[in-house]
Amino acid sequence: MSGPGATILGFGARHRVGAAALFLAVFPWLMPYEALAVNILVLGLYAVGFNLLFGYTGLLSFGHSAFLGAGAYGCGIALVHFQIPWFGAIVIGVALATAIAVVMGYLAIRTRGIYFAMVTLALSQCVYYAFYQAVGLTGGENGLRGINLSEIGVLTLKVDFLNPTVKYYLILAFVVFALWLLSRILASPFGAVLEAIRENESRARACGYNVERTKLLAFVLSGAFCGLAGTLSALHLSIVPIETLHYTTSGQAVMMALLGGMGTFFGPFVGAAAYLLLGDVFTVLTSHWQLVLGIVFVSFVLFFPKGIWGSLLVWAGRR
Amino acid sequence: MSGLTIDLLLLQIVTGVALGSVYVLLAIGLSLIFGMLTVVNFAHGAFYMVGAYCGVFFYGLTGNFWVSLILVPLGVGTIGLAVERFLVRPLYGRNIDDPLLLTFGLSYIFIETIRILFGLNGIPFSTPPVLSGTVDIGIGFFPLYRLFLIGAMGFLVIALWLFIEKTKFGLIVRAGARDPEIVRVLGVDVSRVWLAIFGLGTGIAGLSGILAAPLQAVTPEMGIPALAEAFVVTVVGGMGSLVGSIVAGLLVGIVVSLTSLVAPEMAKVSIFALMALVLLVRPQGLFGRAGLMG
Numbered sequence: 371m372s373g374p375g376a377t378i379l380g381f382g383a384r385h386r387v388g389a390a391a392l393f394l395a396v397f398p399w400l401m402p403y404e405a406l407a408v409n410i411l412v413l414g415l416y417a418v419g420f421n422l423l424f425g426y427t428g429l430l431s432f433g434h435s436a437f438l439g440a441g442a443y444g445c446g447i448a449l450v451h452f453q454i455p456w457f458g459a460i461v462i463g464v465a466l467a468t469a470i471a472v473v474m475g476y477l478a479i480r481t482r483g484i485y486f487a488m489v490t491l492a493l494s495q496c497v498y499y500a501f502y503q504a505v506g507l508t509g510g511e512n513g514l515r516g517i518n519l520s521e522i523g524v525l526t527l528k529v530d531f532l533n534p535t536v537k538y539y540l541i542l543a544f545v546v547f548a549l550w551l552l553s554r555i556l557a558s559p560f561g562a563v564l565e566a567i568r569e570n571e572s573r574a575r576a577c578g579y580n581v582e583r584t585k586l587l588a589f590v591l592s593g594a595f596c597g598l599a600g601t602l603s604a605l606h607l608s609i610v611p612i613e614t615l616h617y618t619t620s621g622q623a624v625m626m627a628l629l630g631g632m633g634t635f636f637g638p639f640v641g642a643a644a645y646l647l648l649g650d651v652f653t654v655l656t657s658h659w660q661l662v663l664g665i666v667f668v669s670f671v672l673f674f675p676k677g678i679w680g681s682l683l684v685w686a687g688r689r
Numbered sequence: 690m691s692g693l694t695i696d697l698l699l700l701q702i703v704t705g706v707a708l709g710s711v712y713v714l715l716a717i718g719l720s721l722i723f724g725m726l727t728v729v730n731f732a733h734g735a736f737y738m739v740g741a742y743c744g745v746f747f748y749g750l751t752g753n754f755w756v757s758l759i760l761v762p763l764g765v766g767t768i769g770l771a772v773e774r775f776l777v778r779p780l781y782g783r784n785i786d787d788p789l790l791l792t793f794g795l796s797y798i799f800i801e802t803i804r805i806l807f808g809l810n811g812i813p814f815s816t817p818p819v820l821s822g823t824v825d826i827g828i829g830f831f832p833l834y835r836l837f838l839i840g841a842m843g844f845l846v847i848a849l850w851l852f853i854e855k856t857k858f859g860l861i862v863r864a865g866a867r868d869p870e871i872v873r874v875l876g877v878d879v880s881r882v883w884l885a886i887f888g889l890g891t892g893i894a895g896l897s898g899i900l901a902a903p904l905q906a907v908t909p910e911m912g913i914p915a916l917a918e919a920f921v922v923t924v925v926g927g928m929g930s931l932v933g934s935i936v937a938g939l940l941v942g943i944v945v946s947l948t949s950l951v952a953p954e955m956a957k958v959s960i961f962a963l964m965a966l967v968l969l970v971r972p973q974g975l976f977g978r979a980g981l982m983g
Contacts, residue, residue, distance in 0.1 A: 495917040
């Protein structure tokens with residue numbers, strides 16, 4: 371490879387966390403308004419967590435809304451009902467999402483192949499009904515309200531969380547930490563086993579790897595990352611709508627990962643940006659933007675299964 | 690609870706069987722398509738919803754429920770044929786998840802198109818006058834329409850069984866489900882069989898949509914919980930097994946109906962508990978073959 375494009379690409383591949391952090395740091399200036407940038411950041415992390423399971427391990431889950439929702443509700447309930455400081459609330463949210471991921475993963479891993487998508491969908495629907503009915507804690511149909519974070523303490527500093535720029539960079543700090551962690555996981559021998567399972571499960575098993583345990587661990591880690599995204603979304607929106615747990619939210623993760631490029635490190639953010647920008651443009655033009663979304667997604671499945679970022683990488687690699 | 694008598698319990702079980710009839714039809718369509726094409730049709734709930742709306746449309750147009758009952762599966766099945774021919778077929782031989790993703794995207798297109806045509810709000814679907822009212826079935830009075838539902842399901846299941854077991858086409862279907870490669874070598878155009886099965890499966894989904902319409906309001910989103918419930922039935926019964934779909938569909942219906950008698954707030958969650966139990970004890974489903982999905 372030669373030329374400036376290849377040099378940048380090579381640098382990006384070697385220092386993927388640094389490159390992503392650098393890009394996301396200047397990202398708010400490229401966006402029409404900052405709330406959109408925060409949305410892309412949070413949903414990008416959600417897609418990143420989903421991608422760990424779908425893109426890298428090859429398991430297609432249709433139940434990841436359960437983890438985003440559990441993270442958001444866990445964090446929100448800790449703040450609203452128990453007055454726990456924000457950092458503790460994030461830890462509780464992630465812990466709740468992880469716990470639900472352990473149960474769901476344990477059940478879903480027992481099935482093979484195509485069953486997996488169906489079982490995860492059904493189990494997330496169960497989580498949806500459970501949270502929907504626990505009105506006392508979750509607010510039921512109206513969602514969880516009253517998460518008012520105006521000023522929060524970071525180490526010894528008091529920070530104004532209502533300032534959108536401050537909010538963006540605080541959330542970015544968590545996202546970059548998560549990306550660093552993910553990069554380490556993917557670069558580890560465990561990450562190599564994940565990709566081995568995706569490429570050929572029987573061969574990975576024959577090589578002596580415990581496929582079931584590896585899948586479960588990948589599922590739980592993926593749930594934890596999505597849980598973190600959920601806690602950040604609760605802090606950002608200061609409300610947890612019940613739709614967070616809905617089937618369409620699971621579908622959103624699938625769409626973002628596929629639009630961006632599954633199995634690529636930065637693709638999920640590209641997918642989240644594409645999804646939200648598409649929505650931003652088309653909701654102005656029509657109230658039926660989901661029709662556009664459906665057509666775009668179906669076209670991607672048929673003609674660009676590698677997604678935007680994945681196709682770019684192939685194109686750049688060929689030059 | 691003093692009100693809990695044997696008659697009430699039996700009545701609730703019959704209610705469950707009626708509810709289960711819709712699940713059976715949903716799961717049979719799903720299972721048929723999967724058994725032949727190894728495609729999980731994520732748009733199955735959307736086809737069901739389109740069936741209900743077609744029912745609203747044809748019933749309004751003709752004023753005749755029986756004619757609508759024939760027109761709806763034909764209409765929805767035709768849409769299914771077009772979907773298989775132009776959208777699903779290019780994906781055979783690619784990743785097994787690709788048809789699943791495609792039909793998932795398709796469900797968005799269906800839901801939004803229906804919203805454009807019929808509006809965002811639900812449409813009530815009144816029970817046809819001939820089938821409204823109640824009848825005494827010995828243990829108490831029971832809505833006639835729900836009895837009709839059980840009968841319609843039984844009729845369809847027997848017709849389908851005869852079709853698959855006794856006709857030449859059914860023989861090809863059974864052989865194709867076992868080994869499409871050999872069937873192709875024997876000179877059968879498998880792609881046409883697959884096309885027909887996709888049309889049949891989606892047509893049955895449409896039929897279950899119009900049959901379920903009088904039980905609930907017809908909304909653009911009604912297919913989403915239906916899809917999850919159909920998946921539960923398929924997982925409990927075993928994917929690709931018609932007997933499994935029937936037994937599991939009725940079982941799920943009875944479980945829902947009995948839990949709503951004892952603990953109404955648990956009714957929605959109970960079927961997922963049943964699924965979790967089956968996954969723990971028998972992951973391939975009650976009538977599924979182990980290792981089918983390899």
